[in-house]
Amino acid sequence: MLVAIYGLFALAATGRSIMQIAQTWPHQHLPYWLSAVAAVVYCVATVALGRGNRTSARIALATISFELFGVVAVGIWSYADTAAFVAAGQAGDTTVWSKFGQGYGYVPLILPVLGLLWLRHIRRSGAANSADGSK
Numbered sequence: 001m002l003v004a005i006y007g008l009f010a011l012a013a014t015g016r017s018i019m020q021i022a023q024t025w026p027h028q029h030l031p032y033w034l035s036a037v038a039a040v041v042y043c044v045a046t047v048a049l050g051r052g053n054r055t056s057a058r059i060a061l062a063t064i065s066f067e068l069f070g071v072v073a074v075g076i077w078s079y080a081d082t083a084a085f086v087a088a089g090q091a092g093d094t095t096v097w098s099k100f101g102q103g104y105g106y107v108p109l110i111l112p113v114l115g116l117l118w119l120r121h122i123r124r125s126g127a128a129n130s131a132d133g134s135k
Contacts, residue, residue, distance in 0.1 A: 003046060003049045005107075005111065006042055006046040006111070009042045009111065010039065010042035010045075013035055013036075014039040014042075014043070016035055016095075016096065017038070017039050017096075021033070032095065034074055035095040037070070038067075038095070038108070042067075045064055049115070057122065060119060064115040064116055064119065067111075067115075068116070071097040071101055071109050072109075074095070075098065075099055078095075078097075079099065085098055096108055
């Protein structure tokens with residue numbers, strides 16, 4: 001289920017960032033590039049979670065940790081400096097991580113927490129299985 005949600009967010013963030021960047025070319029707004037970064041993060045996390053091996057789990061841990069940092073940092077920044085998230089003539093541009101993912105029902109804030117908890121769970125269950133196999 002978690003991989004499916006990450007896959008959905010990978011598609012949504014990719015589509016949104018492409019449309020935002022294409023519509024404002026050649027005058028991109030920094031938040032649109034942040035949506036593109038979020039899209040890459042979601043794509044990498046989806047593949048890493050889906051593969052499920054030890055190396056992929058490490059990649060997923062790094063990616064999801066970066067995702068949590070990103071959504072918190074961009075969320076704080078979008079409230080602290082609202083002018084940075086306003087394009088000419090628009091009330092405000094919603095990006096994937098702005099306002100802690102408000103435009104996506106705050107799922108971008110909740111998803112990395114769930115991802116990190118899942119990785120912790122599978123690491124512990126893997127360690128328990130290793131300990132049982134050595135007896």
